[in-house]
Amino acid sequence: MTAPSTEQVLKAALEASHAWWDDMGVDIPLVPTVAPSAAKQSRQTRKVPQAKSAPAPNQINTSEQLAKAAEQAKAAPTLEALKTIIEGFDAGILSDHARNVVFARGNPSANIMVIGEAPGRQEDEAAKPFIGPAGQLLDKMFAAIDLSEDDLYITNVCNWRPPGNRNPTEDELNMCAPFIKRHMELIAPKLVVIVGNVSLFALTGKTGIMKTRGNWQELDIGGEKTPAMPLYHPAFLLRRPELKKDAWRDLLAIKARLNDI
Ligand code: URA
DSSP states (O other): OOOOOHHHHHHHHHHHHHHHHHHTTOOOOOOOOOOHHHHHSOTTTOOOOOOSSOOOOOOOOHHHHHHHHHHHHHTOOSHHHHHHHHHTOOOTHHHHHOSSOOOOEEOTTOSEEEEESOOOHHHHHHTOSSOSHHHHHHHHHHHTTTOOGGGEEEEESOSSOOGGGOOOOHHHHHHHHHHHHHHHHHHOOSEEEEESHHHHHHHHSOOOHHHHTTSOEEEEETTEEEEEEEEOOHHHHHHOGGGHHHHHHHHHHHHHHHTTO
């Protein structure tokens, strides 16, 4: 058997690295193969390829879209109607890049509404929130306090997967705000679990999950003061397993509070 060439080894390493990032839900462009003749050209003589009339990204005016989102979301009488409205909504780059609107999973009559950040790659493909590695950990965390999908209604503050798995911007969160507001009103949960920093900011205006987790917040949902517990995002716990003990404390606090409602 002949030993692989340096080029083959590098190509295999590049493909393995690409597969790893892809598993993590991060889109990275494949590095184009450089034709040997092009590689030989000097920097001075090489022409910078010009983009062929690349389509302009769908840059929307988020404050106009916010007004539209508010008007349409308010008018949604049911969950099904809200889902249809979001599916037909032009959210600019968000709706252009996402494969699916990721609406919710779980039991719409549950007392507990779990609200995460935005879908990842697997969620976008399956049109279901929290089904990737982070979602599997989230399910295990709730199972540890005897709560299954039937006891929970799970969604996100943003219903589209942002391109490249980035966080939604503040403008995008503002644009999505009327949808999650109406979503919460239609579910009318007794208790909300706020999963991660982005959701904390979107739902309370606060930043800093490290200092806020474990401290009960209050959300106004359709005029009802609703207790809400910020929790570390399970994707963060996968990277920082030593913090699981804090999350366990917060889960026990949620479990204890459920006895009062
Ligand atoms: N992370 C989130 O916040 N939500 C999902 O649906 C998946 C990953």
